Amino acid sequence: MIWHIAWRELRSLFLSPLAWTILGVMQFILAWIFFAQVETFFALQPQLTVIDGAPGATDLIAAPLFSSASVLLLMICPLMTMRLIAEERRSGTLNLLLSSPVSMTEIVLGKYLGIILFLFILVLLISLMPLSLLMGTELDMGKLAAGILGQMLLLASFAAAGLYLSSLTDNPVIAAISTFGLLIMLWIIDAAANTGVNTGNQSTQFFNYMSLLKHNTPMLRGIINSSDLAYFGLFIITFIVLSIRQLDAQRLQK
Amino acid sequence: MSDTLIKIENLHRYYADTHAVKGISFELHQGQVLGFLGPNGAGKSTSMQMISGVLAPSAGRILINGIDLLDNPREAKNQTGYLPEKPPVYPELTVDEYLTYSARLRNIHKSKLTNAVDDAKQRCGLTQVGRRLIGNLSKGYQQRVGIAQAIIHNPAVVILDEPTVGLDPIQIREIRQLIADLGKQHGVILSTHILPEVQAVCSHVQIINQGQLVFSDSMESMNQQLQCNQLIVAFIRPPEEKFLLELKGINHLDDLQNGRFRLHVENDHSTAELIVSTSAEQNWGLIELTPEKQTLEQIFVELTSSDLSKENAA
Numbered sequence: 001m002i003w004h005i006a007w008r009e010l011r012s013l014f015l016s017p018l019a020w021t022i023l024g025v026m027q028f029i030l031a032w033i034f035f036a037q038v039e040t041f042f043a044l045q046p047q048l049t050v051i052d053g054a055p056g057a058t059d060l061i062a063a064p065l066f067s068s069a070s071v072l073l074l075m076i077c078p079l080m081t082m083r084l085i086a087e088e089r090r091s092g093t094l095n096l097l098l099s100s101p102v103s104m105t106e107i108v109l110g111k112y113l114g115i116i117l118f119l120f121i122l123v124l125l126i127s128l129m130p131l132s133l134l135m136g137t138e139l140d141m142g143k144l145a146a147g148i149l150g151q152m153l154l155l156a157s158f159a160a161a162g163l164y165l166s167s168l169t170d171n172p173v174i175a176a177i178s179t180f181g182l183l184i185m186l187w188i189i190d191a192a193a194n195t196g197v198n199t200g201n202q203s204t205q206f207f208n209y210m211s212l213l214k215h216n217t218p219m220l221r222g223i224i225n226s227s228d229l230a231y232f233g234l235f236i237i238t239f240i241v242l243s244i245r246q247l248d249a250q251r252l253q254k
Numbered sequence: 255m256s257d258t259l260i261k262i263e264n265l266h267r268y269y270a271d272t273h274a275v276k277g278i279s280f281e282l283h284q285g286q287v288l289g290f291l292g293p294n295g296a297g298k299s300t301s302m303q304m305i306s307g308v309l310a311p312s313a314g315r316i317l318i319n320g321i322d323l324l325d326n327p328r329e330a331k332n333q334t335g336y337l338p339e340k341p342p343v344y345p346e347l348t349v350d351e352y353l354t355y356s357a358r359l360r361n362i363h364k365s366k367l368t369n370a371v372d373d374a375k376q377r378c379g380l381t382q383v384g385r386r387l388i389g390n391l392s393k394g395y396q397q398r399v400g401i402a403q404a405i406i407h408n409p410a411v412v413i414l415d416e417p418t419v420g421l422d423p424i425q426i427r428e429i430r431q432l433i434a435d436l437g438k439q440h441g442v443i444l445s446t447h448i449l450p451e452v453q454a455v456c457s458h459v460q461i462i463n464q465g466q467l468v469f470s471d472s473m474e475s476m477n478q479q480l481q482c483n484q485l486i487v488a489f490i491r492p493p494e495e496k497f498l499l500e501l502k503g504i505n506h507l508d509d510l511q512n513g514r515f516r517l518h519v520e521n522d523h524s525t526a527e528l529i530v531s532t533s534a535e536q537n538w539g540l541i542e543l544t545p546e547k548q549t550l551e552q553i554f555v556e557l558t559s560s561d562l563s564k565e566n567a568a
Contacts, residue, residue, distance in 0.1 A: 001358075004358040015346040015347070016346060091342075092340035093343065094342075095303075096342035096403065099308050099334065099338075100331060100359040101327070101331040101332045101360065102328075103328070251308070251309060
């Protein structure tokens with residue numbers, strides 16, 4: 001059942017020009033960044049060969065590519081998730097799901113799975129760029145895999161937050177703007193901690209922990225901390241449970 | 255009775271402080287088409303949303319084919335098909351894709367999927383447009399797709415919320431025909447505020463006003479009741495009211511001025527005969543004698559507006 005809802009979601013995405021436009025524009029911009037990084041790598045290469053344990057192609061090309069992609073996806077993700085529930089409510093199609101023998105959990109998970117599949121296709125396309133370097137050089141596959149995993153977790157978190165905010169309203173634009181605001185806030189929340197005078201106290205640690213960025217950057221360097229995994233896991237579960245509860249509450253109260 | 259498809263007990267629904275549905279109870283049996291009438295904002299849509307499981311009731315019980323909707327929503331919803339006011343269709347899908355999706359949501363087994371979709375299309379006259387995008391279809395066809403979605407899993411009960419709104423007269427006739435056909439195999443609940451529609455397709459009628467059921471009867475017995483118990487008469491030389499009231503079978507009368515009266519009678523045939531003969535004897539000069547049928551519209555207006563005026567007076 002979850003799968004049918006997810007499949008419908010994915011299919012509708014690809015039937016609208018939105019998905020294709022986003023894939024195309026993302027790929028174009030990231031390809032530009034990718035080539036710029038390759039160029040930089042060539043310029044630095046003579047110096048790097050002299051240094052022992054110098055950063056390789058993966059560090060100098062793949063990591064910056066992924067970190068640029070994160071910022072771009074932060075802006076794109078709200079546009080993808082805004083329609084999930086808000087649009088269905090506005091057009092009345094939510095009634096089809098609600099009057100069908102499907103539970104709220106299945107509806108929410110189905111919609112989440114649908115959008116996640118789309119975002120993973122996006123990650124796959126981005127990953128193809130550094131992978132294409134395999135034709136000419138060797139890559140640190142472990143680091144690359146960690147980077148890809150980081151991207152996936154990050155996008156899964158974005159989508160979960162977007163899904164929840166989409167369940168709150170029947171206006172997709174409001175869902176998009178509030179998702180965007182929330183994500184930016186979680187992205188830069190550590191800035192407040194790091195500019196303060198009293199670094200190292202409890203609130204600073206809290207803000208640092210809350211930041212999405214802080215949990216994503218280690219993965220780009222190939223470090224997978226269980227605390228980072230836990231952070232993303234909790235983040236995703238929290239927002240999915242909130243969405244289910246929100247839909248249930250609306251059926252009761254409205 | 256075993257053929258009770260829907261049993262509603264004391265259904266309530268609040269929206270914040272507004273008490274939208276105030277204790278509705280009724281039953282629907284196999285082969286009935288129940289017309290749900292009421293002015294705008296009477297609580298029709300809310301009731302139908304609750305029966306279809308889209309909204310949760312604040313209090314009360316809904317049994318569908320003996321299954322409690324609140325305890326076993328999954329089994330109960332398998333027995334109902336629901337068409338909301340706005341057909342719940344995805345404009346970017348084709349009719350075939352959409353119906354396949356709805357069939358899957360209703361747990362139809364893979365092997366029966368194509369059959370179910372074809373059958374629903376055929377019953378709703380959609381066979382020709384299967385490969386077209388729903389967004390490009392006319393409102394009437396979208397409405398049919400909405401109905402097809404509601405009957406695809408062959409549910410015991412079909413709930414249609416204002417199915418003919420916004421359609422042209424020919425489409426309305428077609429949809430009515432479809433509803434009448436549905437009524438043969440399923441129980442149908444139909445909400446509307448178009449009175450002729452109820453008279454055209456329904457076997458039972460219920461009027462809801464301000465969240466309460468104010469009238470509930472079968473169309474047949476209602477028609478019998480409506481059989482002329484009023485006569486309009488006019489005389490050139492009208493007698494005094496008391497002479498008329500002395501005649502056998504006249505309960506009371508309204509003076510319509512200029513020698514015209516509306517007589518409330520027990521049996522129109524014998525009374526009409528009596529009036530004619532008496533008028534001839536007494537030389538009243540009878541010039542008009544018309545049996546007046548009370549229409550559903552009169553009942554509707556009477557029931558819904560009297561409550562309003564009471565409320566205003568209070």
